[in-house]
Amino acid sequence: MTDGVVERSRPRDRILETARDMFHKHGIKGVGVDAITEAAGTNKMTLYRHFESKDDLIVECLRANAAKAGAMWETFEAEHPGDKLAQLHAWVSKAAAMLNTDGRGCDMANAAAELTEPDHPARRVIKELKEAQRERLVGLCRDAGIGQAELLADTLSLLFEGARVSVQTVGTEGPSTQFVRMAEGLIVSFRGAAAG
Amino acid sequence: MTDGVVERSRPRDRILETARDMFHKHGIKGVGVDAITEAAGTNKMTLYRHFESKDDLIVECLRANAAKAGAMWETFEAEHPGDKLAQLHAWVSKAAAMLNTDGRGCDMANAAAELTEPDHPARRVIKELKEAQRERLVGLCRDAGIGQAELLADTLSLLFEGARVSVQTVGTEGPSTQFVRMAEGLIVSFRGAAAG
DNA sequence: TCTGGAAGTTACAGACCGGTAACACCCTAG
DNA sequence: CTAGGGTGTTACCGGTCTGTAACTTCCAGA
Numbered sequence: 054m055t056d057g058v059v060e061r062s063r064p065r066d067r068i069l070e071t072a073r074d075m076f077h078k079h080g081i082k083g084v085g086v087d088a089i090t091e092a093a094g095t096n097k098m099t100l101y102r103h104f105e106s107k108d109d110l111i112v113e114c115l116r117a118n119a120a121k122a123g124a125m126w127e128t129f130e131a132e133h134p135g136d137k138l139a140q141l142h143a144w145v146s147k148a149a150a151m152l153n154t155d156g157r158g159c160d161m162a163n164a165a166a167e168l169t170e171p172d173h174p175a176r177r178v179i180k181e182l183k184e185a186q187r188e189r190l191v192g193l194c195r196d197a198g199i200g201q202a203e204l205l206a207d208t209l210s211l212l213f214e215g216a217r218v219s220v221q222t223v224g225t226e227g228p229s230t231q232f233v234r235m236a237e238g239l240i241v242s243f244r245g246a247a248a249g
Numbered sequence: 250m251t252d253g254v255v256e257r258s259r260p261r262d263r264i265l266e267t268a269r270d271m272f273h274k275h276g277i278k279g280v281g282v283d284a285i286t287e288a289a290g291t292n293k294m295t296l297y298r299h300f301e302s303k304d305d306l307i308v309e310c311l312r313a314n315a316a317k318a319g320a321m322w323e324t325f326e327a328e329h330p331g332d333k334l335a336q337l338h339a340w341v342s343k344a345a346a347m348l349n350t351d352g353r354g355c356d357m358a359n360a361a362a363e364l365t366e367p368d369h370p371a372r373r374v375i376k377e378l379k380e381a382q383r384e385r386l387v388g389l390c391r392d393a394g395i396g397q398a399e400l401l402a403d404t405l406s407l408l409f410e411g412a413r414v415s416v417q418t419v420g421t422e423g424p425s426t427q428f429v430r431m432a433e434g435l436i437v438s439f440r441g442a443a444a445g
Numbered sequence: 446t447c448t449g450g451a452a453g454t455t456a457c458a459g460a461c462c463g464g465t466a467a468c469a470c471c472c473t474a475g
Numbered sequence: 476c477t478a479g480g481g482t483g484t485t486a487c488c489g490g491t492c493t494g495t496a497a498c499t500t501c502c503a504g505a
Contacts, residue, residue, distance in 0.1 A: 082276075102452080215409065219407060446505100468483105
């Protein structure tokens with residue numbers, strides 16, 4: 054009933070995919086390894102043959118999420134080759150779509166909220182992956198010819214991040230409905246400013 | 250060592266205060282009722298004489314947090330009586346200060362990330378309290394003479410919310426450093442626009 | 446066909462969880 | 476002094492958690 058990844062793929066892949074889905078939906082501490090392996094159509098021993106611990110599995114899930122998010126950027130480039138400004142608009146559009154289709158926030162942000170131990174292995178990879186994402190957005194803004202690229206990128210990412218948690222707390226009818234208008238207005242405003 | 254609320258106050262107050270602090274620091278599922286009562290200098294039975302369940306305690310903690318946040322607004326009015334624009338700037342300043350002094354995000358947002366059950370009692374009070382906070386900020390913007398008060402209030406709250414999760418994921422040196430600049434720029438921009 | 450490794454099964458350890466029962470205590474109001 | 480309510484103490488329940496041990500089954504490749 055709950056399981057959906059019982060296709061015949063390698064157990065490790067099924068576990069990773071199932072864990073990603075369940076962590077996303079129910080939170081990390083809200084899902085036990087037994088539940089993951091059962092939903093993945095396998096068993097606990099197999100999980101512990103492929104992952105050192107639950108923490109290790111968490112880290113791998115976060116990396117897999119980042120990889121999937123990274124693939125999204127390639128579609129922007131593929132759909133608007135060379136047109137960095139169009140890719141930036143595509144980012145806004147994609148972000149807005151995520152707000153409406155997914156009531157849960159960013160997996161990394163949610164994980165950071167749950168895993169409070171300062172030296173938890175997930176914390177350093179969260180920071181690493183978030184910084185990489187920021188670099189990417191800054192680069193896109195810069196290549197789109199925007200002067201204060203860092204400031205725009207940071208503003209956009211803060212808005213998006215805030216919108217995701219807003220969806221999680223008050224739902225899709227809250228402040229997040231204004232996200233596109235805010236983001237597009239900012240881009241216009243930054244493009245209007247001195248581009249050097 | 251960890252406990253700090255062993256002053257002689259009523260056990261219920263000590264439990265509530267301690268739980269607020271521990272939930273904030275370690276997350277909700279990261280803290281057990283035993284740990285709370287021990288840190289509060291009391292015991293589990295006393296907790297369950299004052300609170301129906303852990304979920305009930307969570308709800309009361311969230312309400313207490315909101316009450317404390319509400320008190321903050323009164324200081325704005327007290328320090329800038331009648332000057333709504335100054336109060337808005339005070340809000341920005343206070344928000345920025347929170348970003349630097351508290352590495353954890355908003356308790357309600359964190360709780361929403363952890364408590365994923367759609368009908369969890371905490372979810373409805375989170376929504377209720379967040380909506381009340383939004384109303385308050387919208388009202389302040391409107392009273393400050395800003396035309397698109399809702400849009401500014403939503404933008405500011407999304408920025409702040411995003412900044413808090415950013416601090417939680419990448420630390421205080423990330424995009425959140427730009428929060429004040431972004432917020433003040435927005436206020437200027439909105440004041441420049443038609444105020445009707 | 447044989448073999449070796451991957452995967453499945455069962456059972457368990459040890460800890461922690463939320464929540465309750467039964468009882469002893471203490472302190473204040475009458 | 477006494478009665479009673481709030482509090483503290485201890486022990487316990489049933490469940491869940493991560494992680495492991497020992498063993499069996501299965502299947503692909505030589």
